[in-house]
Amino acid sequence: MPLYNIFWFRRDLRLADNAGLYHALKSELPVKPIFIFDTEILNKLDDKQDARVTFIHGVISELKDELEKQGSSLDVYYGNPTEILKDLSENSEVNDVYTNRDYERYAIARDESVKKVLASQNKNLHTYKDHIIFEKDEILKSDGTPYVVFTPYKRKWLEKLTTKVDESKQSLSYFFKPYPTEKYFDNLYAFDGRVLPSLEDMGFEKSSIPIPSKTTSQGVIRKYDEQRNFPAVEGTTRLGVHFRFGTISIRDKAKKAQTLNDTFLSELVWRDFYSMILQHFPKVEDQSFREKYEAIEWRNNEKEFEAWCKGQTGYPIVDAGMRELNNTGHMHNRVRMIVASFLTKHLLIDWRWGERYFAEKLLDYDLASNSGGWQWAAGCGTDAAPYFRIFNPYTQADKFDKKRKYIKKWVPEEDSDSYVDPIVDHKEARERCLKTYKSALNGE
DNA sequence: TTTTGAGTTGTTCGA
């Protein structure tokens, strides 16, 4: 019986350019790939037709097929990762476990306990950077502390790209270089994988929400800066869900962004920025980065929250966005800002309520970016919009959906009697918001 | 240590 290493897939569901898989395959021993449907996460999902579960299930099934074509397979488990890896580590054929790093609070705790369990068998958990370009301590100010303002962070991030780490002659940044994982497929362990549990086995049903393609036309990226603000146009890449689950490589896309469009590259820097913020300041998961803002007296009216969720606020651009989200698991970025501003400022509902709703619905939900974005909108974040910057939903619609194509698609009744009246008056809500924020921040 | 310049995505008002 040969000794082998385990490669544990998590948020890196691909074979190409996968850092941890590459390192595992380069180790001396054959590699057995595994995936775990984590009950700690799945049990918290209320929607039994969660589109992300359907998506992951499909991806895992494909991954298993691909590995079988390589003469190997994928062992898929359903349960608590620490318990499963404890059982596996007691097998004397298992040497070490390889995986890619995950930076969320739950994942960090989970990996710590897995590490302990493995250590009790004198086995190691080897972890690698794969999900982002730069980790939290790779981009720091000259005094060694983290940036909390985006622009200087980005400057340093771009500078770092050009640093020479090795002597290769390639002009491609070292940090964008792909891991030639496929070259080492011979080192995959030959075995018959366990039977893949069905969605129903895990208490879920197939969702009918389609997943955006992972191939984006170069044209979209090339014109990203011109077109990204118009929700009626296919001007954004919709790659978020693929970054989230690692079905594409961030290095590969960053490399393309570098040559095709600075603004798109900038969005990928934002992704690293908010990941870095979450790593250095884990509290931002559910607390305002700026403590003063915890003093805001949210109105938190549940009826109004429900109207917002359902897209029944009487503000066409807001309702269009929420209905797009509810129906597709996606919302255009410009509209995300508008609905977030509306919830926190017009309705004075705690940004955490909105953040949780997005977490439930968004295919591309990512804790770091989601809490970063919501805190930006609420004004309580790192680099936040000043609180008096309150989006006017009418002006935003005129500017970015001039022909009302997007609005008409989701709110066809906007001009008819059947459309709900505005839930609040813009001017009154604006003044109420300014007053509420002002008194909270002045400690009154 | 002090100083200086700057900060994703806006809106409103009045000239």
Place this chain on the structure above:
DNA sequence: GTCGAACAACTCAAA
């Protein structure tokens, strides 16, 4: 219709 200033001071980054 267009334009600039005010919004309200504050914190951060870097010299």
